[in-house]
Amino acid sequence: MPQAPVNVPAENAAAPQAGGSRHAAATAAGATGVSAWWGKLHGLGPVIGLVLLCIAGTLLNSNFATYDNVMNVLTRTAFIGIIAVGMCFVIISGGIDLSVGSMAALIAGSVILFMNAMAPVLGSPMAAVVVGMLLAVVLGAVFGLVHGLLITKGRIEPFIVTLGTLGIFRAYLTYFSNGGAITLENDLSDLYSPVYYANLLGVPIPVWVFLLVAVIGGVILNRTAYGRYVQAIGSNEQVAQYAAVDVHKMKILTYMLLGVCVGIATLLYVPRLGSASPTTGLLWELEAIAAVIVGGTVLKGGAGSITGTVVGAILLSVISNILNLTSIISVYLNAAVQGFVIIAVAFMQRGKR
C-alpha cells in the first residue's frame, strides 16, 4: 500500500473554503467535537471501502492477497492513478478534462512513430527511446497549454473544449494508424520494456513513479501557494480574483500539470504492449474522474485530497481484479458491481450538504 501524505488542512487559506469539504469541517470556527470527528471519518470512506473490498477479495480467492497479484493491480492502477493526480488539481480548480484518454492514445502513437523514425537518424536506439520519453511529457504539456488557453483566454467551458479535443485527439491517432495499430519496432521495444516490466527493490517501476507523482502532487496541493490558489479559485473564482490571484495563469498551469501527468502515464504505458491503437486509453477519462470523486474531491471544485484520489484509483482496479479472480458473478454484471461499489463508497463519505 503506497502511503501518500495525509491531507493537512491549509492554515492560511487564501479564500473562505466551500462548505462540505474536510478543510471546512476541520477549520470552521466553533466546530464542535462531533463535527470535527465526523469530518475525519467521512474522509475515510474510500479507505474503509478498500479495506472491505480486500477482505472480500481474500475470502473469495486466496490468491488475491499474494504479493504478485497486489503488484499487478498497483502497476495497472499506475496509469489511471497518475492521470487522476493531475485530474484532482483540475477538478479542485473547478474545471474538468474529458480528453485525457484520447490524449494518452495520441501521445502513445506519436511517441512510437517518433521512436521508430528517429532510431536510425540518431544512430542510437537508446537515444531515440530517451528523447521519445521526453517528447511524451512535452506533448502532454503542450496539449494542456492549448486547453488552458482555450478555456481562459478563449472563455469556453472546459467541458466543451475537452469534449472537442477528446474527438480530435482520438481521430488523429486513428488517422495515423489507418485504423490499425502503431507498433514499436522490436529492438526498441526490448530496450524500452524494462520501464514497465522491471522492478526496483521488488516493486515495479510504474508503482514507484505513481508513488512519486502522488507525493509531489500532495506537496504541491497542501504546501505551496499555487496549491492554495487552485483551491481558492475552485471555491470562489471572484473572491480569488479580488485577492489578486492571477486566475488565468493558475488555470493554465493546472491544465498543463494534468497534461504532464498524462505524458508520464503514457511513457509508462507504451512499453507494456509496445503498440497504440484506436482503442488505447478508451474511457480512461471517466476512470480518472471517478477515482478523484470517489476519493472525496467535490466535482464542483474548491477542495480535494490527493490521498483520497490515490485510494480511489486503487479501489476501482481492485473491483475488476476481484471480478476476474472469481466466477461467482455473471460476467454480464461486471459493470453493475463496479457501479454499486462506487455509489456505496461515495455514500459512506458524503459530506454534510
Added chain:
Amino acid sequence: MNSQLSSFTRRLALSAVGAAALALAAPAMAQANKTVVGVAIPSATHGFTGGIVYWANQAKKDLEKAHPGLQVIVKTAGGAPEQANQLQDLVTVNKINALVIFPFESAALTKPVAQLKAKGVYVTVVDRGLTDTSAQDAYVAGDNTAFGKIPAEYIAKALGGKGNVVAMRGIATTLDNERMDAFNSVLKNHPGIKLLDAKYANWNRDDAFKVMQDYLTRFPQIDAVWAADDDMAVGVLKAIEQAKRKDIKLVFGGAGAKGMIKTLMDGSNPLIQANVSYSPKFIYDSIKLTAEARIKGEKLPANTIIPSVLITKETAKDFYFPDSPF
C-alpha cells in the same frame, strides 16, 4: 494518406455531382446504364474495423477502374443512428441503386434498410444479419460458428484431449455468443478438456492483458488459451511473458491479423501455432459481387457464407496482406 486525401476530394466531387443530379431532378432509374453502389460500414475503431475500412476503399479503387460508369460511395459511421442517417443521404443525395451494408446493430438498422429496399435499392447485408430478412436481397456473412469451432478442435487435438483452457470473449454481441457457443459445443465431445473461465476483454489488447494476468494469478495450471482475436492474443502473450509461466503450450487468436500471421509464418513464437481466418476482406468480396451482379442486372444468392478456415504455418502466406492495416 494520399489515397485518403484523394478519395476525400473525390467524395466531395461526388457529392457535388449528386447535388447537381438532384438539381436536375433526374430520377435515379433514368441512369439505367450507371450503377451507383453505396457502402455503409462502421468507422475504424479497432484492428478489425480498420481492416473493413481499408478493404472497402480497396474495392472502390479496383472496381471503379475495372468498370467505367460504376460509382462506389463509401460511408463510415460511428454508431447506429449515424449509419441510419447516412442511408437516407445515400438514397436521396447520391441516388444509389445498390447498397452494401455492414450494420452496426441488427435491430436498429432493420427499418432504415427496409425503407431503402422499398425505394428499389438492391440491398446486400454483410456479417450481422438484420432481424427481418425481407429487408434485404442478399446476405454475405463471415462464419462465426467455424470461428469458434476450429480453435476448439485444434486445442483439443493439440492437448491430446486433456487439459485446462481459459478463454477471452469480445464484446457482448450475438456474434460473440455464436462463437462462444460453437467453442463450447466442441468441448462437450472432449470431457478431458476443462474450460476454466471465459471473461470479456472487449477485443482490446490492454483488457486482454489484465484478464490474462488475473487468470495466471488464479489458475496454477493452464494448458491453452483461446484468445479469440489477434488483438487480444497480443495482450495475452505479453502477460504470459511477464509471469514467466511455462505451463501454457498454445495461444489461439483469430481473424488473421497481419502481425500474428507474420509470427505464424516465421515460427517466431512457439505458442502461436495456428489461426482461423475471418478476414475483413469479405467486405471487398461483397462489394465486388454486388456491383458486378448489378451491372449485369443479375441477383446474388440469398445467402453467401465466406468460410472461416484453419490457418497453419504452411498456409499462412495466403492470408498475409502486409498493406492492410489489420
